[in-house]
Amino acid sequence: MEKKNWPLWEVFIRSRQGLHHKHAGSLHAADEQMAIENARDVYTRRNEGISIWVVESKHIHASSPAESEALFDPANDKVYRHPTFYDIPDEIKHM
Amino acid sequence: MADITALEAHFQNTIDQEIKIEPKDWMPDAYRKTLIRQISQHAHSEIVGMLPEGNWITRAPSLRRKVALLAKVQDEAGHGLYLYSACETLGVERNELVEQLHDGRAKYSSIFNYPTLTWADIGVIGWLVDGAAIMNQVPLCRCSYGPYARAMVRVCKEESFHQRQGYEILLTLSKGTEAQRRMLQDAVNRWWWPSLMMFGPNDADSPHTAQSMKWKIKRFTNDELRQKFVDVCVDQAKLLNVTLPDPDLKWNEERGHYDFGEINWDEFWQVVKGHGPCNKERIDTRRRAHEEGAWVREAAMAFAEKQARRRAEESSQVA
Amino acid sequence: MNHLLNYTLQIADNALILGHRLSEWCGHGPILEQDIALTNLSLDLVGQARSLYQYAAKVEGHGRTEDDMAYLRDEMDFKNVLLVEQKNGDFGRTIVRQFLFDAYHLPFYEALQRSHDETLAAIAEKSLKEVTYHLRYSSEWMIRLGDGTEESHRRVQTALDELWRYTAELFQPSATDEAMLAEGIGVDLGAVKSRWESTVAEILRVATLQQPDSNWMQNGGKAGRHTEHLGYILAEMQYLQRVHPGAEW
Numbered sequence: 213m214e215k216k217n218w219p220l221w222e223v224f225i226r227s228r229q230g231l232h233h234k235h236a237g238s239l240h241a242a243d244e245q246m247a248i249e250n251a252r253d254v255y256t257r258r259n260e261g262i263s264i265w266v267v268e269s270k271h272i273h274a275s276s277p278a279e280s281e282a283l284f285d286p287a288n289d290k291v292y293r294h295p296t297f298y299d300i301p302d303e304i305k306h307m
Numbered sequence: 308m309a310d311i312t313a314l315e316a317h318f319q320n321t322i323d324q325e326i327k328i329e330p331k332d333w334m335p336d337a338y339r340k341t342l343i344r345q346i347s348q349h350a351h352s353e354i355v356g357m358l359p360e361g362n363w364i365t366r367a368p369s370l371r372r373k374v375a376l377l378a379k380v381q382d383e384a385g386h387g388l389y390l391y392s393a394c395e396t397l398g399v400e401r402n403e404l405v406e407q408l409h410d411g412r413a414k415y416s417s418i419f420n421y422p423t424l425t426w427a428d429i430g431v432i433g434w435l436v437d438g439a440a441i442m443n444q445v446p447l448c449r450c451s452y453g454p455y456a457r458a459m460v461r462v463c464k465e466e467s468f469h470q471r472q473g474y475e476i477l478l479t480l481s482k483g484t485e486a487q488r489r490m491l492q493d494a495v496n497r498w499w500w501p502s503l504m505m506f507g508p509n510d511a512d513s514p515h516t517a518q519s520m521k522w523k524i525k526r527f528t529n530d531e532l533r534q535k536f537v538d539v540c541v542d543q544a545k546l547l548n549v550t551l552p553d554p555d556l557k558w559n560e561e562r563g564h565y566d567f568g569e570i571n572w573d574e575f576w577q578v579v580k581g582h583g584p585c586n587k588e589r590i591d592t593r594r595r596a597h598e599e600g601a602w603v604r605e606a607a608m609a610f611a612e613k614q615a616r617r618r619a620e621e622s623s624q625v626a
Numbered sequence: 627m628n629h630l631l632n633y634t635l636q637i638a639d640n641a642l643i644l645g646h647r648l649s650e651w652c653g654h655g656p657i658l659e660q661d662i663a664l665t666n667l668s669l670d671l672v673g674q675a676r677s678l679y680q681y682a683a684k685v686e687g688h689g690r691t692e693d694d695m696a697y698l699r700d701e702m703d704f705k706n707v708l709l710v711e712q713k714n715g716d717f718g719r720t721i722v723r724q725f726l727f728d729a730y731h732l733p734f735y736e737a738l739q740r741s742h743d744e745t746l747a748a749i750a751e752k753s754l755k756e757v758t759y760h761l762r763y764s765s766e767w768m769i770r771l772g773d774g775t776e777e778s779h780r781r782v783q784t785a786l787d788e789l790w791r792y793t794a795e796l797f798q799p800s801a802t803d804e805a806m807l808a809e810g811i812g813v814d815l816g817a818v819k820s821r822w823e824s825t826v827a828e829i830l831r832v833a834t835l836q837q838p839d840s841n842w843m844q845n846g847g848k849a850g851r852h853t854e855h856l857g858y859i860l861a862e863m864q865y866l867q868r869v870h871p872g873a874e875w
Contacts, residue, residue: 238392242607250659361653368866368875369693381665600656606774
């Protein structure tokens with residue numbers, strides 16, 4: 213019987229130069245080299261990428277949905293962080 | 308107890324607002340179980356579905372057909388992989404799901420328990436089986452569970468060439484020799500009814516539908532999708548010059564839909580229960596591939612561990 | 627004898643037959659990710675074969691097509707080396723066959739890029755990218771399996787011992803190879819051989835595998851004398867075209 217399964221990896225793909233790597237999905241691989249190659253074979257079959265990041269899923273730390281109100285709601289009312297908060301006469305250009 | 312009720316209300320409210328549920332969000336156990344069942348069945352269907360078509364890769368009659376079929380069957384492996392991944396976000400490992408398939412606890416689409424007897428079957432699978440699958444799958448792109456919906460967006464995008472690939476094969480056969488046209492009609496005769504069965508039992512006999520619709524895991528009922536499928540196939544069949552094997556198939560002006568004959572539900576349940584023409588072969592084949600691959604998976608893992616150990620030793624020596 | 631036609635067919639047949647063998651894995655791989663990987667190799671190779679057959683048909687000038695080349699030639703017209711027609715066996719054996727061929731295929735295409743024949747040079751340039759990845763893939767698996775578990779080591783060593791006898795043929799020049807080399811179209815197999823030897827020695831060393839010392843070599847593929855396996859491959863591959871002569875698919 214099998215002792216150990218190949219771990220799960222998360223795959224991030226840069227679709228073209230100048231863009232962020234974006235989460236594409238996950239897959240199983242025995243090591244990081246294989247994870248990159250599997251990602252290439254699975255997630256870029258149609259020219260979807262020019263660069264790949266992989267990270268073993270267990271190394272991802274995520275915020276908890278239970279805390280999401282405390283984490284994210286306080287940013288809701290900080291309107292002064294947005295340019296539309298400030299009144300500038302219409303004649304002023306390029307600002 | 309009040310807590311659970313409040314959580315459930317909040318959960319349903321989120322779904323009603325068309326906000327996606329994500330892996331770490333609270334969800335009712337039954338929702339999680341339903342999703343695991345449905346997504347894994349879907350993944351298994353992709354993987355088992357590789358076999359009937361895979362049969363013909365080595366016999367594809369031209370190099371163009373050969374690469375198209377290979378790429379298509381490979382896509383199905385990819386789709387199975389995306390779906391297993393979506394399922395893993397619900398806290399169940401792929402290996403566990405694969406075991407369920409191999410020991411018969413998990414189901415997959417019964418259509419793949421029918422044999423592919425001639426090259427025309429490859430075309431008909433693309434046209435009817437993929438056509439029915441697409442009909443089922445497009446609404447799933449809006450499913451309430453985020454990872455499933457995202458996997459389905461990718462699947463649907465990639466599937467779009469599959470049906471055209473099949474239909475093109477059939478168009479060529481329809482303009483071909485008498486033997487080719489005979490092959491074509493024979494394949495349509497064999498696959499038409501099983502394709503209609505792909506949408507599942509009639510709504511009246513589908514106990515999970517109501518709950519799944521409420522959770523927006525399902526967006527249309529089995530019968531709605533089946534009707535839509537029949538309606539589009541009729542014209543497509545005309546262009547191929549084939550007869551759909553149903554004497555009751557005719558346009559109903561009043562309903563604005565085609566009427567069609569009664570599905571043989573005995574056959575449907577027989578195949579679901581494991582008595583279709585190829586149930587045993589399909590599972591045996593999958594199991595064999597998995598078992599024969601065990602030493603490979605083990606070796607790769609052993610090597611990875613060795614490498615990690617070597618690296619650790621090296622870095623401790625440097626320090 | 628039309629050497630350019632023959633030469634193109636030699637290269638094409640290798641790609642098609644190996645691609646065909648790999649396509650047999652589709653749906654049966656040891657894990658989903660590797661199923662997909664093997665199919666990618668297969669698609670690359672069949673793609674190379676198609677470009678080469680199209681060119682061969684043009685060189686021949688009788689209005690034949692890529693499919694005529696693949697589907698309507700007989701066993702003795704096929705010029706692939708014996709190595710590529712050998713059975714898949716287990717995954718380890720498939721990897722060994724792939725590695726032994728990739729280690730040849732890469733320097734072969736590298737040299738062919740400099741061919742005086744522009745079409746062959748262009749096909750080589752495009753194929754080289756694919757084959758570079760193939761060699762990387764098969765080398766890594768040689769190492770994983772060779773240095774993995776006792777069982778995996780034993781399996782790949784056995785496969786290596788059995789397939790070794792088909793390696794010398796890769797470098798044995800046929801009359802066509804010699805004529806094409808003389809015209810600056812073909813590749814110097816002697817140079818390819820030394821590259822192959824060093825790649826193989828290096829990977830086997832890292833993989834903790836023993837290089838077989840047997841000198842009993844089999845050959846004949848380039849001259850159309852094959853092992854029994856090719857007949858079965860062609861019987862399966864060509865059957866529809868043979869049963870329905872002239873039909874369009």
